[in-house]
Amino acid sequence: MPPPPATATAAQHLELLLPRLTTLSHYKQFHARLLSSAVLHLDPSLRARFLDRLALSDHPAALPHALLFLRSLPSPATNDFNAALRGLAASPHPARSLLLLAGRLLPSPSPPPPRLDALSLSFALKASARCSDGTATLQLHALLLRLGCTPDVRLITTLVDSYAKCGDLASARKVFDEMVVRDVASWNALLAGLAQGTEPTLALALFHRLVGSFRELPPREEPNEVTIVAALSACAQIGSLQDGLYVHEFARKIGVNGNVRVCNALIDMYSKCGSLDLALEVFHSIKREDRTLVSYNTAIQAVSMHGHGGDALRLFDEMPTFIEPDEVTYIAVLCGCNHAGLVDDGLRVFHSMRVLPNVKHYGAVVDLLGRAGRLAEAYDTIVSMPFPADIVLWQTLLGAAKTHGDVELAELAATKLDELGSNVDGDYVLLSNVYASKARWADVRRVRDTMRSNDVRKVPGFSYTEISGVMHKFINGDKEHPRWQEIYRALEEIVSRIGELGYEPETSNVLHDIGEEEKQYALSYHSEKLAIAFGLIATPPGETLRVIKNLRTCGDCHVVAKLISKAYGRVIIIRDRARFHQFEDGQCSCKDYW
Structure with a gap:
């Protein structure tokens, strides 16, 4: 067997090979050459670059091999340690990088850990x-x-x-x-x-x-x-x-x-x-x-x-x-x-x-x-x-x-939701609404009593609209906006105009055991209606109105938006919790399927 090459020559040769490593077999052969030529200890810069390349390789076995390599070093340098940290941080299990930093994957108490x-x-x-x-x-x-x-x-x-x-x-x-x-x-x-x-x-x-x-x-x-x-x-x-x-x-x-x-x-x-x-x-x-x-x-x-x-x-x-x-x-x-x-x-x-x-x-x-x-x-x-x-x-x-x-x-x-420990307002509201749609008011009250006993509060509906670069927020029944009186008058005018197109409030969307007149009032001031009414009085005719709502839009608001788009010649775009509705000339892009 010929004698191993001189260290300097071996280092130069390995330096040329390093960029060509592509497979795990290549890495292992390169590692063997490092060991047999003494370059492993005499050229720490090359060693660290190899360790870095090995730790970042796409091969699933390369990173574990890099960690074994690191643990085998009698006195790992900071660059060696950093190469392994970097590989772990980029891996599917980045938390192991934090463990390595804490010294849990290195032999302890000796050799002393490298300086950070x-x-x-x-x-x-x-x-x-x-x-x-x-x-x-x-x-x-x-x-x-x-x-x-x-x-x-x-x-x-x-x-x-x-x-x-x-x-x-x-x-x-x-x-x-x-x-x-x-x-x-x-x-x-x-x-x-x-x-x-x-x-x-x-x-x-x-x-x-x-x-x-x-x-x-x-x-x-x-x-x-x-x-x-x-x-x-x-x-x-x-x-x-x-x-x-x-x-x-x-x-x-x-x-x-x-x-x-x-x-x-x-x-x-x-x-x-x-x-x-x-x-x-x-x-x-x-x-x-x-x-x-x-x-x-x-x-x-x-x-x-x-x-x-x-x-x-x-x-x-x-x-x-x-x-x-x-x-x-x-x-x-x-x-x-x-x-x-x-x-x-x-x-x-x-x-x-x-x-x-x-x-x-x-x-x-x-x-x-x-x-x-x-x-x-x-x-x-x-x-x-x-x-x-x-x-x-x-x-x-x-x-x-x-x-x-x-x-x-x-x-x-x-x-099933109760068994899984879910305790969000939406679960209770949906079940309550199912009972309410069947006029099972005793069950509605039972669900709402459970909500109160579990301290679950219903998320209020709110909507945003952007006018001249300013965001305006509305809550159901809101009277906090500086122009709320104008908005409410505009809503009355809107109801009158769309009434001529056949609008009748869909009071089935008000899921409470209250009178018909109270239901109509509750429907009238939903947040998206307030936002649309404000848009109509705050923008020039023909301008598109855009509204963002945190909850799913109700059936009555959907009907109203369609009729407003026809009565006022406006395009209205509502982004609710799940999707967009584009209302134009009395029709919606969802084709009433949402």
Whole structure:
């Protein structure tokens, strides 16, 4: 056997081989060469780069091999340790990165653990963000302060991002505000957290603050496509079309409007702000070869939410062969079939799925069958699933039972929900409504007494409408708006005008044991009616009215919106909890199926 090559020569040879490693067998052979040539200990830089590449390999056995390699080192360096941390943080089990940081996967007490640095903390923070582990992020923040890493802008930005992704927006803002130096990544981290969390309005305020000063910023700190995507996400969440148009225009100004991620965010924003035409315009502007799976998923979701099930199926069928549908694709198509009543098409899609169906797909099928009144099939789907039904599935069946007045099935679903520990207001309200629709007022009172004893409160209905860039909120029976008296007078005029078109209040939608006149009064001041009335007096004739409602719109409000669209020559778009309704010339895009 020839003698092993000189260490320097071996290191140079291995350096050339490193980029060519593609299989686990290659990695193992390379590891053997490291051991046999003594490069393992004499060239720690090459060793760490190999460990890093091994830990990040796509092969499922590569990461465990990397951890074994790390444990076999007599004195692992910080770079070795960081390579394993990074691989674990990016793996399907990021929490193991936090365990490794705590020293639980290393021999103890010897050899002594390697010294931590900013990279160690950065990888650990990314892991805690992926786990949504706010406690771990807080502990890492304390460690960061103890190690004196606060001047590291990238590390502090990762801390902001981790807090934001864990839902601790107050801490994210505090860390951001205390930063002496910020770059665009810092702004983006906070902006994305606010936009995707509970403070989208604050996210837009932050975006406008950044945009207002961007001409004075150095090039490396200017807003980029990540900034735009986060801002568009905020617009989509609150349904602000005017802000969305502004962000789109700004994207054109900085030259990122053609970026496919920006285009996907624009499709989502325009559809959720009620402008399906603009959403599809953006989708069709993307060259076919540049469209991604996210592009198709977002477009299919857009047409599905707006009730165009046929278009959802067409987009699904037109997906190029090099793009494989995923779980999200099938959910989007099934929802499109749901909202359009395309039961047979939906079942065909479900039974031809090329991915393993999960509980959401079964839920979509239960909803599909339930909406169509095929309640026995919906129930059979639940009990025949390969895994136990969750709370959402039984709530879906309860909703279907309420829609079709099936008391027995509603009681069964309610019992299952009670067994699963569900205690949300919607369960009680649906069951109460089933009883009320059959005038079983004693049962209604019993359900409401149970709600009170369990301290469950009904979520109030509210609606938003955007007028001249300002969001106006209305609650059922609201008299808090500065122009409430004008709004109420407008409602009286509306009822008179649509009465000429044959409107009669659908008092069956008022599920209380009260008189007919009281029921009519209760119907008159639902939040979406107040929002529409305000829109009519606050905008010029012919302007489209857009309303966002937190609950499902009731049958009477649906009829009223159709008649207003005809009587006043307006397009009215209502985004409720589940979908969009576009009212025009007395008709709704849902074709009265929702």
